[in-house]
Amino acid sequence: MRQYVSLRRVGAAFIETLLLMSCGPIGYFFHFNSFPSNIDEYYYLLGQALLIAVVFQFFLHLNDAYHFKERQLSFKFIETLLCAVVLAILASYFIFFIVPWLTTKDGVFVWNLILAALFVLLWHTMIRVYLYVRPPHTKLLVFGSSNLALSTVEIVLDHPELGIKIAGFVTDISNADDISGVNAEVIGSFADLPKLVEKHGVNHIIVGLTDSRKKLPTKELLDLKTNGLLIETVEDFYERVTGKIPVENLRPSWLVFNSGFYISKYVFLLKRILSIFLSVVLLILTSPILLLTMLAIKLDSKGPVFYKQKRVGRNGRVFKLVKFRSMRQDAEKETGPVWSTQENDNRVTRVGRFLRRARIDELPQIFNVLRGDMDMVGPRPERPFFVERLSTEIPYYPLRHIVKPGITGWAQVNYGYASKLEHTVEKLQYDLFYIKNISLALDLLVIFETIKTVLVRKGS
Numbered sequence: 001m002r003q004y005v006s007l008r009r010v011g012a013a014f015i016e017t018l019l020l021m022s023c024g025p026i027g028y029f030f031h032f033n034s035f036p037s038n039i040d041e042y043y044y045l046l047g048q049a050l051l052i053a054v055v056f057q058f059f060l061h062l063n064d065a066y067h068f069k070e071r072q073l074s075f076k077f078i079e080t081l082l083c084a085v086v087l088a089i090l091a092s093y094f095i096f097f098i099v100p101w102l103t104t105k106d107g108v109f110v111w112n113l114i115l116a117a118l119f120v121l122l123w124h125t126m127i128r129v130y131l132y133v134r135p136p137h138t139k140l141l142v143f144g145s146s147n148l149a150l151s152t153v154e155i156v157l158d159h160p161e162l163g164i165k166i167a168g169f170v171t172d173i174s175n176a177d178d179i180s181g182v183n184a185e186v187i188g189s190f191a192d193l194p195k196l197v198e199k200h201g202v203n204h205i206i207v208g209l210t211d212s213r214k215k216l217p218t219k220e221l222l223d224l225k226t227n228g229l230l231i232e233t234v235e236d237f238y239e240r241v242t243g244k245i246p247v248e249n250l251r252p253s254w255l256v257f258n259s260g261f262y263i264s265k266y267v268f269l270l271k272r273i274l275s276i277f278l279s280v281v282l283l284i285l286t287s288p289i290l291l292l293t294m295l296a297i298k299l300d301s302k303g304p305v306f307y308k309q310k311r312v313g314r315n316g317r318v319f320k321l322v323k324f325r326s327m328r329q330d331a332e333k334e335t336g337p338v339w340s341t342q343e344n345d346n347r348v349t350r351v352g353r354f355l356r357r358a359r360i361d362e363l364p365q366i367f368n369v370l371r372g373d374m375d376m377v378g379p380r381p382e383r384p385f386f387v388e389r390l391s392t393e394i395p396y397y398p399l400r401h402i403v404k405p406g407i408t409g410w411a412q413v414n415y416g417y418a419s420k421l422e423h424t425v426e427k428l429q430y431d432l433f434y435i436k437n438i439s440l441a442l443d444l445l446v447i448f449e450t451i452k453t454v455l456v457r458k459g460s
Helices: 007-021 023-032 039-062 075-098 106-133 147-158 173-179 190-200 218-226 234-242 252-257 265-300 350-358 365-371 384-393 397-402 410-414 421-436 440-455
Strands: 138-143 164-170 186-188 204-207 230-233 306-312 318-324 375-377 406-408
Touching: 007 023, 007 039, 007 106, 023 039, 023 106, 039 075, 039 106, 039 440, 075 106, 138 147, 138 190, 147 164, 147 234, 164 190, 186 190, 190 218, 204 218, 204 234, 218 230, 230 234, 234 421, 265 318, 265 350, 265 365, 265 375, 265 440, 306 384, 318 365, 365 406, 375 440, 384 397, 384 421, 397 421, 406 440, 410 421, 410 440
Parallel strands: 138 164, 138 204, 164 186, 204 230, 375 406
Antiparallel strands: 306 318
16 A cells, blocks of 8 residues: 555645544533543544544545645645635535434534634644645655656656655766756766765665666665665655556566566456446436436437447457447548547537536446456556557557556546557656556545546546
């Protein structure tokens, strides 16, 4: 789980949940000037406070309150936090109104909500203040100046919430001009490595050489590692920080010898069980929406309700993907296969435009999951026409097909739609990360993030 979930966010959310749960007994004390003497009432207060905490955490998650890229107390952060708190209060009132037996004495419930709101505002303010005033906890030295190393440094500099300070590059003096476009400097050559580590207080080294076989000082790096320094390849660091795997200039040997990319039959079985279970639940919950959508499509335009399209699945097997028809019939008769629809595309019907924005057009893919063509989570399936083209233009693109495609995926919740070649490269990097680290826990995380993506219409 640590590979794809920020421990800082998990820790902050866990502590905040404990604070919110304490609001129940504290609210009781403020109302009655004493704590409950009955243990059953004490547990009841904690249960009520836990439900309120879950509601608050839900809306904080929807509003990205635990994204720490902006460390300072910006107006955007304050607006986001206040919006989450107000929605959480309203939702709590609604829940306890329709289920009144959950509510304790009215005064205690009100105190609980007031304290919860104050704790959330104070807690998130304290987090931002701490992130703003604290010094970086990691002093990073970049050994080498490969293209990936330069890109990685740019990412670190753009994300101060990581708490990483770039000490500088160690590279050949002849290559010093290679980093002219990066806001970091060459602080020495390969021969100076041990002295530079001590001088600059380095505690983390990433190795990003163009050709490590000729220049890698194995003995010096091993001595530093045995003395407590964290040393890793730039590929591993990039993956851990960004949640994706770089495909450009990626060495095939890294893929071969890396511990990931091994998918056991046990994992496939767990994914299949989860996919079937969620598909059945989703089918039951959305059946009224499915029926209304079928009627709306029929009344809006001529043509079939469902649209079937060939897609490439696991191991290159072609299957027919089922979606609600959102475009007019024979939309590609004149244009041929089009990679992505454009904004205000006149081929999209009136109902279809709404279906796409609400992502309802994707719901019939539940039947593809039940039929075994897809799983609930995986890389999005692409059309054979584009798979053939992309496989020749993008390195490692066929690796997407070693798992079943999914209705949602790691790339979808982190990036969204791809309308250009460079977008597809970016999404492939997320797909490779998913395949490398595939697990039931990662699938559950993707599903959890998908709920937020759908509710806030992110990436629509």
